[in-house]
Amino acid sequence: MDSAASRLWLMRGLYLFLALTVMFFHLLPLNTQPGRLPFPDFLICLTFAWVLRRPEYVPTLSIAAVMLMADLLLQRPPGLLAASVAIGSAYLRSAGPGMRDVGFVGEWTTVGVVIAAIFAFNRTVLALLSVSQASIGPVFVQVVFTVLAYPLVVAFSQTIFGVRRPSAVDVATVGTRS
Amino acid sequence: MAKDRAQRDDYTTPLRRLFMGIVVLCLLGIFLVWRIDSPRVERFRAQVVDAVVPSMEWAMIPVTAAINLVRDFQSYQRLSEQNQELRSELRRMRAWKEAALQLEQENARLLDLNNVRLDPRLTYITGVVMADSGSPFRQSVLLNVGERDGIVDGWAAMDGIGLVGRISGVGPDTARVILLTDASSAIPATIQPSGQTALITGDNTPAPAVEFLESRELVRPGDRVVTSGDGGVFPAGLLIGQIAADPGGRLRVRLSADFERLEFLRVLRYHSAAPIRDPGGIVGPQRPEALLPTEEAADG
Numbered sequence: 278m279d280s281a282a283s284r285l286w287l288m289r290g291l292y293l294f295l296a297l298t299v300m301f302f303h304l305l306p307l308n309t310q311p312g313r314l315p316f317p318d319f320l321i322c323l324t325f326a327w328v329l330r331r332p333e334y335v336p337t338l339s340i341a342a343v344m345l346m347a348d349l350l351l352q353r354p355p356g357l358l359a360a361s362v363a364i365g366s367a368y369l370r371s372a373g374p375g376m377r378d379v380g381f382v383g384e385w386t387t388v389g390v391v392i393a394a395i396f397a398f399n400r401t402v403l404a405l406l407s408v409s410q411a412s413i414g415p416v417f418v419q420v421v422f423t424v425l426a427y428p429l430v431v432a433f434s435q436t437i438f439g440v441r442r443p444s445a446v447d448v449a450t451v452g453t454r455s
Numbered sequence: 456m457a458k459d460r461a462q463r464d465d466y467t468t469p470l471r472r473l474f475m476g477i478v479v480l481c482l483l484g485i486f487l488v489w490r491i492d493s494p495r496v497e498r499f500r501a502q503v504v505d506a507v508v509p510s511m512e513w514a515m516i517p518v519t520a521a522i523n524l525v526r527d528f529q530s531y532q533r534l535s536e537q538n539q540e541l542r543s544e545l546r547r548m549r550a551w552k553e554a555a556l557q558l559e560q561e562n563a564r565l566l567d568l569n570n571v572r573l574d575p576r577l578t579y580i581t582g583v584v585m586a587d588s589g590s591p592f593r594q595s596v597l598l599n600v601g602e603r604d605g606i607v608d609g610w611a612a613m614d615g616i617g618l619v620g621r622i623s624g625v626g627p628d629t630a631r632v633i634l635l636t637d638a639s640s641a642i643p644a645t646i647q648p649s650g651q652t653a654l655i656t657g658d659n660t661p662a663p664a665v666e667f668l669e670s671r672e673l674v675r676p677g678d679r680v681v682t683s684g685d686g687g688v689f690p691a692g693l694l695i696g697q698i699a700a701d702p703g704g705r706l707r708v709r710l711s712a713d714f715e716r717l718e719f720l721r722v723l724r725y726h727s728a729a730p731i732r733d734p735g736g737i738v739g740p741q742r743p744e745a746l747l748p749t750e751e752a753a754d755g
Binding site for chain 1: 471474475478479481482483484485486489490496499500503504507508511514515518519522584585586587588589590591592593594595596597636637638639659660661714715717
């Protein structure tokens with residue numbers, strides 16, 4: 278019981294640490310020239326991969342805090358993308374247990390649809406409130422790259438951090454009330 | 456086992472949904488506050504960046520150094536060519552240095568004749584570039600000088616040669632510079648030698664576009680672009696770059712500052728227009744306080 282609880286908190290801390298690492302690499306002053314290809318949004322991929330596999334490792338508050346911090350540090354309108362990612366992850370959290378049987382391709386398409394919906398919602402709200410934003414071309418490229426990077430993030434989480442769906446063994450040890 | 460979980464979920468799911476709703480409403484509330492009162496939230500953002508980024512600086516420096524090492528390693532192949540280029544450039548710079556020294560002496564003599572004092576307005580503060588903007592859609596850098604060093608919003612930032620950008624967002628220890636290449640940057644400029652004024656607007660490409668130019672025929676590629684000082688926004692006479700025409704025929708500015716290697720930036724102190732603090736007596740004279748009690752006494 279103790280090892281399970283400490284593992285829980287360890288993995289939650291690991292999520293925060295990974296998020297900070299991703300933001301750290303975004304902030305490195307390597308190239309101040311514009312015109313590079315937009316990189317995929319690894320934070321969203323990481324959040325969704327973990328929510329579908331182990332939702333207890335990414336509580337809502339963690340997701341909201343991480344995405345708000347990312348908004349503030351990466352010069353985006355604060356709170357908007359964070360809210361849409363929170364809604365998206367809540368939807369995936371409820372749809373997660375039902376997605377075991379569809380296999381990885383089904384999961385990938387669902388996540389792709391959710392990511393596209395998030396970015397579309399973002400752009401619509403910003404356009405409605407007349408906030409100046411980037412042109413649609415690079416943003417569309419970024420959405421495509423994010424969806425393409427999702428399997429890489431899933432493979433990374435599963436092999437290196439062991440974030441897999443709970444199998445029968447885990448349920449047997451954790452599911453009892455105590 | 457499934458039944459146990461279902462029973463527990465009956466209690467926790469509505470609570471969890473409520474909590475999720477509250478969190479989403481808070482985030483949307485933050486977004487609306489940003490939309491309504493942007494300067495306050497931007498100040499908050501500057502303070503958050505100021506608190507977070509310097510603590511990551513100790514880790515950023517070795518990583519940046521390692522990556523720069525790898526980049527330099529790749530250029531070792533061109534070592535002898537670079538050597539030749541650098542030698543010829545050094546010879547040219549020496550000639551310019553001689554000319555500059557002579558001009559400086561002549562300038563000092565002439566100023567002495569006129570008993571003129573130069574304006575101390577254009578002194579500068581030097582800062583080191585700490586971090587990027589982090590996003591491919593926003594071109595900005597973070598400097599390690601802030602309010603404590605006297606930096607104020609709106610000042611110009613140059614590297615050794617030309618204009619780089621404008622300060623927008625100041626924390627106690629850090630300041631953000633919006634680069635000329637960012638989409639929200641617009642600088643009034645003059646194009647020499649025709650003397651026309653134009654607006655240099657960035658559009659996320661390495662060469663910002665020239666807009667609001669009156670007569671395009673008077674401008675040729677290679678003309679110098681300097682700031683015009685219009686509106687008291689920037690000091691006048693700062694070098695921005697040279698005119699170039701892109702394949703579509705549109706005029707753009709090839710920036711003189713070396714945007715690939717931004718390390719040290721100078722922030723120019725510039726106090727142009729006095730900030731407006733009160734309505735200046737337009738609204739009507741203020742009634743003197745002493746009159747009011749006697750009026751009431753007259754009423755009563």
